[in-house]
Amino acid sequence: MTIYDISEKAGVSIATVSRVLNGSDRVSDRTRQKVLDIIQQCGYTPNAFARGLGLNTMKTIGIMCADSSDLYLAKAVYYIEQELRAYGYDSLLCCTGYELESKSASMDLLLTKKVDGVILAGSNFVYEREPDNRYIAEAAARIPVMLLNAAFDAPNVYSVMSDDCKSVYEATMQMRSSGTEDILYFYNADSYSGKRKLSGFLAAMEEAPAASGPLTEFYHGSHEDIHAMIGHLKAVHDRGVAFHGVIAADDNLALAAVKYAAEMGYRIPQEFSVIGYNNSMLAICCQPELTSIDNRLETLCQHLIATLLGVLEGKEMPKRTVFSGELVQRGTTRPELTRTE
Amino acid sequence: MTIYDISEKAGVSIATVSRVLNGSDRVSDRTRQKVLDIIQQCGYTPNAFARGLGLNTMKTIGIMCADSSDLYLAKAVYYIEQELRAYGYDSLLCCTGYELESKSASMDLLLTKKVDGVILAGSNFVYEREPDNRYIAEAAARIPVMLLNAAFDAPNVYSVMSDDCKSVYEATMQMRSSGTEDILYFYNADSYSGKRKLSGFLAAMEEAPAASGPLTEFYHGSHEDIHAMIGHLKAVHDRGVAFHGVIAADDNLALAAVKYAAEMGYRIPQEFSVIGYNNSMLAICCQPELTSIDNRLETLCQHLIATLLGVLEGKEMPKRTVFSGELVQRGTTRPELTRTE
DNA sequence: TGCCTGTATGTAAGCCCTTACATTTTCCAT
């Protein structure tokens, strides 16, 4: 069943059928209706490949993410996919893992498939070493590249991100002013946003420096292995480092901190405070429930897609948009002490 | 840059270039090398749309799932994507939501995109009312349809699933023989596997019927709203229904049960037992950690893909494969009482 | 040398659409 069959049955030329298919207004209403009827009746669907060849697009966007089963990235992928589909685009998903090489290879794959644009979901796509980001710039030479929660300055690369630095700064300040000074910043990803969070923490610790100084620990291990994270915190403790608060770079680490504190016999939040990041489902899973920074992922994703669509339409769009996050108070933090003058 | 440019530079015909591109053996080694060199040198990539048009495939598989941000489905999508890519296929992701209509529409979308096959990830795609499954049979008339954790009997439809019935039966029996008889089966999805789990529970409760009889509660609400689930359980309690054990249809519900029990002041597992399903990350998030049924999702996904690839190669493949799950013991259950003769 | 076989390569006809341009029809103003 091709456009020829339809044109024949409808008694028109294939050009007319094609026009109907593509919603051109250069067709009389009567003809349009006749053609639509036949199409309906025959259950005809245009061949997507031929269409792609003719239009040079199949309305498909590539979504790259390191690991779509990660709680946070899964949400991102979901929002992105929903948003894209609402605008008639399909999503080609590509889970790249965390190595540069496989990311670059995945990018090539998507370019080969001729997607109209590509979304890099997650801050781990932008590396500190400039040359490592070449794969992004190269892709951007062909199609628009959208960065979620990261920024990279190159033509045709657009970023939508949350203000991690500020959020963590504020969270840290709140914890300090609630009376906890020996705070450990517990992080895992040496990524773009990881760095921004760290700098927010350090900035907050440098205001009226605490006796303990800024404590930081880098966790390298599975994102889901809570036990390993707890073990890591115990090791820190055993090393003689005293800390009664944890600012975590994500909720998984924060949850580990909560469990660590419980195992150590600290009462939360009276003796131990924890603030997580992402305000994911985990925040309401632990006991007490986790105070966490919400970076408004859905909003970010919506803007990301809006920007992408704008770019695809040839509009001038902002290269970088930053949203500020919000600290969601739950049971692992105390209120700030009201300072007596 | 087209195949013509390459053929010209290499001094051969386009047919030869095409043969090299497609790994035909009807090319002399010398020519092949020459062409490959030129291709390399020019950074040429064949046009995927033209290729698709010629070959009538773009090596793309559609993955449908209700909600890819769901903990369990996200894992499934991840495993499936990884496995597919390992075999050179790309994944078109389609989050359908839970309504029949949108599932059917998504299916049409994927068919329009001419995917080579489609995977329905999750038991919610198969409905009890036979006519509701027509969209599956219709799709299967065009491309192979793979069902994860569901079964539907139609030509060109293949299923890979876990033995939910048996797993829940065994879990229930274990809980009973550990001394808890007033067990509530707490479930949410009225899906294919939901039914099988329920029947496993009922079967186990019918062996030497308990005084309380089989207690079941259907939760309808957000998958992530733990508080609503806890509220539901409290309402059951307030209705005067006594239960000291919960078998949950997924870990989210189970986690709610654990929190419910904690709020009610029950000691777990001494006075209250919980068994979850999926052995997801949530199992190690709560306190005490959750005993949960692991249905070996990764294995299921691998078999699913292996079967699909077999079908695509025209091989005869089993229409239904069932794997048995495994109960992972953690802190929310007691050991079985050793029966004294 | 001439013939045959088998392999390497080329030619050209699709695959199914889109769209620029050509042609026909419609309809209004005159």
Added chain:
DNA sequence: ATGGAAAATGTAAGGGCTTACATACAGGCA
């Protein structure tokens, strides 16, 4: 009626690739 502009439709040329079939060429044998 009639010229002409605008609207509707048709024709045909791609778009870049695959592949059946045709051709050229090499080597083996008589």
